[in-house]
Amino acid sequence: MDEKKQKGLIDRIPNAGWLFLSFLAAILLWYLLSINEKTGRSFPFVPSILKAVQTVVDRGILAEDFISSMISVVLGFAFGFVTAVPAAFLMAWYRPVQYIVEPWIQFIRNIPPLAYVPLVVISAGVGRKPQVIVIWLATFLIMTVTIYQGVRNVDETLIKAARVLGAKDKDLFVKVIFPATTPFILTAVRLGVSVALTTLIAAESTGATAGMGMRIRSFSNSFEVAPMLLYIILIGIIGITSEKIIKMLERRLTGWQEKREI
Amino acid sequence: MAGETRDIKLKIDHVEKIYEGRTGKMIALNGVDLDIMENEFICVVGPSGCGKSTLLNIIAGLLDATSGAVYLDGKKIDGTGTERGVVFQQYALFPWLTVLKNVMFGLKLKGMPDDEAKEIAMKYIKMVQLEDFVNSYPKELSGGMKQRVAIARAYAVQPEVLLMDEPFGALDAQTRTQLQAELVRTWQEEKKTCFFITHDVEEAIILANRVIVMSARPGRIKTIVDIDLPYPRTQDLKMEKQFLDLKAHIWGEVYKEYLEVRK
Numbered sequence: 001m002d003e004k005k006q007k008g009l010i011d012r013i014p015n016a017g018w019l020f021l022s023f024l025a026a027i028l029l030w031y032l033l034s035i036n037e038k039t040g041r042s043f044p045f046v047p048s049i050l051k052a053v054q055t056v057v058d059r060g061i062l063a064e065d066f067i068s069s070m071i072s073v074v075l076g077f078a079f080g081f082v083t084a085v086p087a088a089f090l091m092a093w094y095r096p097v098q099y100i101v102e103p104w105i106q107f108i109r110n111i112p113p114l115a116y117v118p119l120v121v122i123s124a125g126v127g128r129k130p131q132v133i134v135i136w137l138a139t140f141l142i143m144t145v146t147i148y149q150g151v152r153n154v155d156e157t158l159i160k161a162a163r164v165l166g167a168k169d170k171d172l173f174v175k176v177i178f179p180a181t182t183p184f185i186l187t188a189v190r191l192g193v194s195v196a197l198t199t200l201i202a203a204e205s206t207g208a209t210a211g212m213g214m215r216i217r218s219f220s221n222s223f224e225v226a227p228m229l230l231y232i233i234l235i236g237i238i239g240i241t242s243e244k245i246i247k248m249l250e251r252r253l254t255g256w257q258e259k260r261e262i
Numbered sequence: 263m264a265g266e267t268r269d270i271k272l273k274i275d276h277v278e279k280i281y282e283g284r285t286g287k288m289i290a291l292n293g294v295d296l297d298i299m300e301n302e303f304i305c306v307v308g309p310s311g312c313g314k315s316t317l318l319n320i321i322a323g324l325l326d327a328t329s330g331a332v333y334l335d336g337k338k339i340d341g342t343g344t345e346r347g348v349v350f351q352q353y354a355l356f357p358w359l360t361v362l363k364n365v366m367f368g369l370k371l372k373g374m375p376d377d378e379a380k381e382i383a384m385k386y387i388k389m390v391q392l393e394d395f396v397n398s399y400p401k402e403l404s405g406g407m408k409q410r411v412a413i414a415r416a417y418a419v420q421p422e423v424l425l426m427d428e429p430f431g432a433l434d435a436q437t438r439t440q441l442q443a444e445l446v447r448t449w450q451e452e453k454k455t456c457f458f459i460t461h462d463v464e465e466a467i468i469l470a471n472r473v474i475v476m477s478a479r480p481g482r483i484k485t486i487v488d489i490d491l492p493y494p495r496t497q498d499l500k501m502e503k504q505f506l507d508l509k510a511h512i513w514g515e516v517y518k519e520y521l522e523v524r525k
Contacts, residue, residue: 160322161354
């Protein structure tokens with residue numbers, strides 16, 4: 001109990017309290033930015049944002065942009081995931097595949113997607129197709145690398161233990177390698193979703209007809225600052241919400257791990 | 263148990279293991295011959311790198327011998343088989359499975375229905391006194407408890423031979439002593455042939471019918487010491503002259519090999 005006294009104020013405020021304080025501080029900083037003459041142009045304060053909500057809802061573009069972007073993200077991510085899993089296992093299984101493919105992945109992974117979007121548009125045309133392809137590519141790369149690490153990290157003694165208990169190759173895959181890799185797969189999903197959202201803006205930069213990223217660009221062209229800031233905040237909210245959901249999933253599915261947080 | 267006529271359970275017939283790496287050949291085992299009797303408890307001691315683990319892995323079927331062979335009941339072994347159970351030093355429990363599911367793992371692989379597998383698993387979980395932890399995950403257990411689960415898991419598939427690779431090596435002295443006593447008790451109850459690797463000469467004398475001393479690389483059998491002490495061998499025994507003589511003798515043999523490695 002004595003120890004508790006020594007902990008002082010910092011430890012006595014609950015996490016929710018800190019979160020609230022953090023939120024208040026952000027609003028205050030925002031307010032200060034909004035009243036400064038120069039930064040005020042970029043950061044209109046809350047009332048203007050609320051008015052912007054009204055505007056984009058009235059124009060009917062908010063729902064349209066949100067749905068359009070989510071379709072691209074979900075499709076791109078889904079393709080990324082279903083291709084990354086077998087690719088990662090192939091790389092871990094057959095070393096020649098790893099030797100040949102891994103350098104490509106590392107190389108392309110270091111190119112910002114924004115750079116190659118126009119290239120994709122030239123081949124795939126305008127519309128949703130290039131967006132899905134770009135998100136697919138970006139999420140595929142990050143998820144392949146992560147899952148591959150997981151497969152490589154499977155403890156060899158576990159495989160030996162399973163074999164002496166009578167496991168055949170198929171059993172090894174289903175009952176040992178797959179569950180042992182689950183934490184990495186979930187981490188890959190978390191990183192993949194995050195990359196999908198960050199890539200979205202780049203993916204919608206050329207030839208898109210709707211979408212959060214495309215709209216930000218068009219607001220920028222017409223100097224509509226408040227709706228632009230609104231959209232940016234919305235993207236942040238979508239990102240943090242999806243991350244929280246996946247983290248919850250990770251806790252439920254991989255709570256058996258000795259140590260976590262990758 | 264001495265004096266009984268028993269069958270040869272495991273015949274290790276001139277087993278050789280040569281690793282060929284980029285830096286050249288490394289002879290891990292240089293022609294090992296050993297007959298292990300039915301229900302016999304064999305302990306293998308020797309300096310690090312003498313090939314003890316290699317030999318165990320070959321008997322388990324996890325490694326292939328370069329030449330020579332291992333016979334179980336006169337039949338040449340090829341690959342792993344559930345008649346040979348293994349307990350590893352690093353426990354090797356599946357961290358995503360509960361204690362019960364870990365012990366059931368091998369039984370389920372045999373295609374046994376759930377309730378039957380559960381019944382057998384519970385029997386061995388009780389044997390290692392972990393019935394209060396059936397639904398715990400390995401991360402919630404101490405090292406000693408983990409190794410008990412691993413022993414129960416190995417027993418559950420009812421192997422005829424139990425291969426143990428320094429199973430108590432990572433445990434504290436007290437837990438080790440306790441598990442040694444438990445192991446001897448279960449061995450007497452369940453009648454299995456045991457092949458047990460250890461660094462600890464005292465442990466070998468407490469457990470074994472025969473202690474095999476292996477020589478430094480390339481690994482060979484150097485001496486075989488019969489331990490004619492009645493079971494169960496208590497801790498008090500460690501103070502007695504007979505025990506101390508055996509210990510001095512075996513330790514002397516191992517130490518010579520240890521010096522050999524350092525040269």
